[in-house]
Amino acid sequence: MVEQASAPAPLLSVRDLHVRFPTERGAVNAVNGVSFDLYEGKTLAIVGESGSGKSVTAKTLMNLLPRTAQVSGEVTYDGQDVRALAAAGTKHFFGVQMTMVFQDPMTSLNPVKRVGEQIAETLRYHLGRSRSEALEEAEELLEVVGMPEPARRVSQYPHELSGGLRQRVVIAMALACQPRLLIADEPTTAVDVTVQKHLLDLLDRLRRDRGMSMILITHDLGVAHGRADDVAVMYAGRVVETADARTLFFDMRHPYTEALLRSIPRIDDPVHHRLDPIPGRPPELIDPPEACAFAPRCIYAQGDCLGGVPELSGLVGLHRFACLHPTGTERGMAAMSANRAAGVTAAGLPVADSGGGG
């Protein structure tokens, strides 16, 4: 590197990440070659069903996988090899540069320690603050995350707070050392719907105020909408489609993305309108067949979908998708009408003549 290139380097860059968990029944291939870039100040949403590998990807980034996990691939943060940093036990990297917010605020706080102490702990360990300084800062942080009566909260225990307030504590804890990258793993899944929007807006505001980058992991495309700059859709351990948010929502190519969007209830849907669920279940990750993993659930599936795993086409950073018969293209239209005519896809999924089951 002689000088700074005109295009800024990504803050976080993941290349060909593979994660396998050996089990008695065989290796679970949880993540199969995931690549993405995240730029300073941007939000990347990773969307997928449970078992798609999105959480495992996040945990890999944070070095939180159990010892038995077999990881390969490159994770680069600001030019540094994250896996090497983790292996070397580098101090003041995790928690300072990048940190994470977990799904369930009911369990991600230590039940036996006061809220203030749990926030202060990070400040004391990483930034060398004294106990009283750290507690003062903890109170300020609680105020930043919109906690009512922060002065009283610092000396409360987690069980004295509601789920929404606890998640604010978790967020305050994550923000304590001014991280540049925040990974939020389903941050609002476990809280009330009414609290969800508050928390998501809070995260978004904090990200903007502090110039943080964020990876927002969710199973809900609706959560990603309006908050993510880029979206990566994961299925069976692979990124099947990735693009900037606008393109992904309005000009998606992968049938799975389309199916995910269709399964979200809309406010302008008629009352008692049936949702369009995605048929079937997510695939087994042990010894998967050499085929498109979504094919058994895909209304576009053709014979060639079962012949091999489709590659993610396109350049990193642009609209990329792994599909042989992409939706919104001629090939896709042709596949769809062929399946409709036959009443069944190549993978044996029955297809009604007029789209949904009614």
Place this chain on the structure above:
Amino acid sequence: MARFVLRRVVLLFAVLFAVTFLGFAAMNLLGDPLVNVVGVLAELDCEGIEAGTVEDTTVDAASRDCDTVAAAKAQYHLDRPVPIRYVLWLSDMATGDFGTSFQNDQPVSEVIREKLPETLILLTMAQIVSLGVAVPWGVIAAYRANRAFDRGSTVASFGLLSVPNFALGVVLLYLLALRWQIFPSAYESGSFGGLVFSLVLPAVTLGLPLAASYQRLLRTDLITTLQEDFVHMARAKGLPPMRIMFRHALRPSMFSVVTVFGVSTGALIGGSLVVEQIFGIPGIGREIVTAVVRDDFPVVLAIVMLVAVTFVVLNFLVDLLYSWLDPRVRAR
């Protein structure tokens, strides 16, 4: 809180009542306490002699022997039926009169004051040894769960749990006191330091098997705790593993250990009977063995009561410890 304490005090008295009643009944019904006080004179049929219906065959003047028996009966209320004796004994206890030993007429309170400190120091040292060994042992085993160290320590702890403590005591005595002469082989009471030093081997003998069971419990609880989200959160905060272990995981994983700590006191006292014999420590354990053998029931009952009080009080402290360990207990 006040209600909690009150409940405990009521429980304490209920336990004391049950324990002493059973102990009293056993000591009075299974053997004749009179024999222990006056020996063969208990065989005398004094009523018969007095009435002149039985021939007086004693060497001594019969009337005087019968006086001795009568005096003894009066002193220990032996002329009353057992339930009344129990009530009288209880009322004596209530006034702080523990009675006198049958063996040498020494007041029981004095016997206990003499023997108790040794046993208390021994038991405390045993608990310190067991916790001191079990906590680091359990932490390392859980940190590297199912690795070589953990597997080895499973074998080692089952080994320790299955060795009877007289065997362990004899082995330790032979190796560390006789062979390598690191520790004294006999009890020393010269100075407090000397006393503690001479109690190291007995404390280790008592404490090691307990350490093994603590270690098993702590390891299992820690492995569960280490899978909790808040431990992942602590890791995501970038805290080093041992700090997470001691600051976050250890405290919520202490419940089983603390529970067993309270309950194990009984087993420890039982163990101290044997260990005090092996190492020649003049403590409560040895005293109760001699007292039981000689049917010296004031001493036996006093010690049994002492053990019961210790047990109840210790478990009360354990309950208080729960609420320190987990603030959620306080809310209930």
